[in-house]
């Protein structure tokens with residue numbers, strides 16, 4: 001009997017790799033086995049953890065919408081202090097800003113357990129981006145303007161991200177004249193944020209011919225290309241949320257040698273958008289959540305009370321995770337690994 005116990009103990013020692021004080025072995029790349037194990041944990045999603053955090057990448061995503069940023073709140077205006085508070089509420093509720101383009105293309109690369117939010121501004125009003133002169137006589141970003149609030153928030157909370165899309169019209173976007181307008185557009189693009197198309201004249205697009213609509217959209221693309229040649233304007237927020245007579249006219253076209261092609265077209269109202277992995281994701285009719293009064297709070301609360309409706313990341317860009325009960329709304333044409341629970 002004792003003999004058997006010794007043999008079994010010996011076998012156990014051999015299997016477990018010779019005791020606790022073993023020095024980690026180096027593989028060919030000089031990476032220890034322990035490092036490799038850690039790496040695998042990061043690269044390979046753990047289904048148990050995915051279930052635990054309630055990853056739901058078929059949940060809905062808020063594309064939030066601002067117009068005027070100013071001193072006071074109103075139906076179409078948000079004070080800069082309220083705007084800052086909106087960002088704080090989102091951050092404290094687990095949201096991370098993602099770019100509209102990434103959201104539309106399903107490139108939502110945020111940490112596990114976090115929820116994406118897309119920030120948009122329409123009409124290129126001055127309060128969204130203002131320069132002011134400092135004591136040294138230099139023009140600096142007004143901290144009370146939309147871009148100033150966003151950039152200062154990003155300094156305080158870098159993990160929130162600095163992502164927003166500004167939908168502009170023609171004739172000196174953001175006011176303050178043509179020179180500063182160009183500087184602002186360059187600043188937005190260089191900082192990694194986006195410019196979107198809001199048409200030249202902000203007309204009701206359903207009243208326009210195909211050629212008139214193409215002119216309204218292509219000239220914005222040309223205006224931005226003349227300022228930042230390698231930047232692609234490829235998202236459109238329809239003025240008043242009103243579409244062209246045929247959807248195709250909003251999506252692609254050409255006017256006097258300038259072509260445009262939009263990967264996403266946004267409406268004005270009024271609910272969170274489906275996930276880009278949902279088979280019913282409508283890239284050319286994306287609804288938005290307008291921020292006025294307590295409308296944003298209501299939606300944050302709605303998602304807290306209905307967590308199955310909320311997009312929650314699994315932390316892995318190449319993997320899409322969601323509860324098995326949602327399988328019927330998954331777009332099976334998407335070629336990413338899926339994990340259900």
Ligand SMILES: [Zn+2]
Pocket residue numbers: 122123198202239240
């Ligand atoms: Zn507008």
